[in-house]
Amino acid sequence: MSTESRNVVLVHGGFVDGSGWQGVYAALQRDGYHVTVVQNPTLSLEGDVAATRMAIDAQDGPVVLVGHSYGGVVISEAGNHPKVAALVYIAAFAPDKGESVSSLIADPAPGAPVPPILPPQDGFLFLDREEFADSFAGDVPVELAEFMADSQVPWGVDALNGAVTEPAWRVKPSWYLVATDDRMIPPPAQRAMSERAGSQVVEVPGSHAVYVSRPDEVAALIKRAAGH
Numbered sequence: 499m500s501t502e503s504r505n506v507v508l509v510h511g512g513f514v515d516g517s518g519w520q521g522v523y524a525a526l527q528r529d530g531y532h533v534t535v536v537q538n539p540t541l542s543l544e545g546d547v548a549a550t551r552m553a554i555d556a557q558d559g560p561v562v563l564v565g566h567s568y569g570g571v572v573i574s575e576a577g578n579h580p581k582v583a584a585l586v587y588i589a590a591f592a593p594d595k596g597e598s599v600s601s602l603i604a605d606p607a608p609g610a611p612v613p614p615i616l617p618p619q620d621g622f623l624f625l626d627r628e629e630f631a632d633s634f635a636g637d638v639p640v641e642l643a644e645f646m647a648d649s650q651v652p653w654g655v656d657a658l659n660g661a662v663t664e665p666a667w668r669v670k671p672s673w674y675l676v677a678t679d680d681r682m683i684p685p686p687a688q689r690a691m692s693e694r695a696g697s698q699v700v701e702v703p704g705s706h707a708v709y710v711s712r713p714d715e716v717a718a719l720i721k722r723a724a725g726h
Contacts (some may be wrong), residue, residue, distance in 0.1 A: 503560035503583060506533045507553050507713055509576075511567025511590070512599075512653035513634070514646060518566075520711030521596055528722060532557070540653050543571060543598070543660020550576040557581055562724045565590050566709050567683065568657065577666030584723040585667055588709050588716055589677040590709055592691040598661040602687070611681040622652035633681045635707040642710070653666070656722055667695040673723045674699045675708065677715060682706035 506526055508519045516535040526533045538546040551571055554561050560583040565573035570590025577585050589597055606612065614629035625634060630647035638646070672696045674692035678685050678701050685701075692699045700719055704712045 509565040514577035524686040539618040585672040610684040637711040638703040672697040677704040677708040684698035
């Protein structure tokens with residue numbers, strides 16, 4: 499990737515909004531990057547891809563596109579945008595053609611943690627508030643984890659079931675951060691997806707919310723992907 503690229507677009511996952519990227523945003527801004535945070539509606543994959551493409555369109559040059567969790571599905575589709583030069587997956591799903599979050603989590607390995615997703619309500623999903631911190635944000639300060647649990651964004655079942663048509667990681671370079679203490683997406687699944695995508699991988703001790711708890715490590719990988 500050209501060393502002239504300074505544009506980073508950050509894409510959040512399910513149950514949360516873009517504010518969780520604040521630490522990563524600040525770390526990148528300090529080093530002179532132009533950072534845009536997408537606010538996914540999380541109603542459908544198509545809608546989230548459209549919101550992300552809008553952010554990419556607004557950039558003045560090559561883009562490093564970053565996705566956390568379900569955001570990895572979004573960037574796998576939106577990453578085909580011609581301005582996207584590199585993809586970065588942060589404890590994220592990296593689906594192949596025809597795959598969705600729903601299909602990727604359908605057959606968990608024996609003994610793997612099961613995310614505490616409650617039964618759908620009117621087409622939307624939530625995590626059990628009492629289990630949110632342990633599953634999603636085990637290394638985040640308690641007060642912040644409680645706030646995240648109480649400010650959950652309803653995640654549309656249509657987004658969960660949204661399938662990728664042409665995964666951008668097949669044609670563009672990718673980087674992947676494995677969160678080794680993740681209880682939402684098991685680390686072995688993260689490693690398998692990153693290997694399949696041919697990503698350059700780093701492993702960081704952290705929960706699924708590693709982008710919140712370890713922003714400097716996350717920012718460091720993004721800067722590597724940017725070629726600086």
